[in-house]
Amino acid sequence: MRLRNITGSREVIADSKYVIQESGLEQCPGTFHEIFGNENPLHIEIGMGKGRFIHTLAKEHPEINYVGIEKYSSVLLRAIQKMEEEELPNLKFIRMDAEDVLKVFAEGEVDKIYLNFSDPWPKDRHAKRRLPSRQFLERYDKILRKDGFLEFKTDNKDLFDFAVEELEPAGWKAKVITYDLHADEELMQGNVMTEYEEKFSSMGNPIYKYIIYR
Numbered sequence: 001m002r003l004r005n006i007t008g009s010r011e012v013i014a015d016s017k018y019v020i021q022e023s024g025l026e027q028c029p030g031t032f033h034e035i036f037g038n039e040n041p042l043h044i045e046i047g048m049g050k051g052r053f054i055h056t057l058a059k060e061h062p063e064i065n066y067v068g069i070e071k072y073s074s075v076l077l078r079a080i081q082k083m084e085e086e087e088l089p090n091l092k093f094i095r096m097d098a099e100d101v102l103k104v105f106a107e108g109e110v111d112k113i114y115l116n117f118s119d120p121w122p123k124d125r126h127a128k129r130r131l132p133s134r135q136f137l138e139r140y141d142k143i144l145r146k147d148g149f150l151e152f153k154t155d156n157k158d159l160f161d162f163a164v165e166e167l168e169p170a171g172w173k174a175k176v177i178t179y180d181l182h183a184d185e186e187l188m189q190g191n192v193m194t195e196y197e198e199k200f201s202s203m204g205n206p207i208y209k210y211i212i213y214r
Helices: 009-015 022-027 032-036 052-060 073-085 098-104 124-129 134-143 157-170 195-202
Strands: 042-046 065-070 091-095 110-116 144-154 173-178 208-213
Touching (some): 009 073, 022 098, 032 065, 042 052, 052 065, 052 091, 098 134, 110 134, 134 157
Parallel strands (some): 042 065, 042 110, 110 144
Antiparallel strands (some): 173 208
């Protein structure tokens, strides 16, 4: 279970140079090349957790700019602490709800989107809150460049089945669908594991993944 209340986490976030502050989010759309000071591609992870995945990617790919989005302050705090230990110039964080991505990114500004081990919201009435839902895919469609891709990984088969079923009504297509990522040598090349992926795969649980486009 994620820790959601660590005393002082909001204060640390408010003072962190690695975080794009809430007061500046309205000015963000269309300005990420200015924020990073270059014209490199922009990749984002929505629901980044403690930031291991995106921090690793940013370290391995300095030619790409990364933005990690996390809703919970105490979880984002862990990512900030990791950046304090190993600072990367091509990685920034935003604390916000995923529903607000259209307020932060301009149309076609993002080159790739990552979703990793998202909250399954198991109750049917909460389906539209799931990050791979058609409602969220509609949002991603606006901010993702036309030839961009979205990658989603999870250990939750019900959520993955739901995500696959949402593709056609949302107007998306699958480039890759696998129900056992770690058994696929080609897909595992360059695969960066999240904390959850390492934990669940070590228990013998299959990891599901798709790569989709419009």
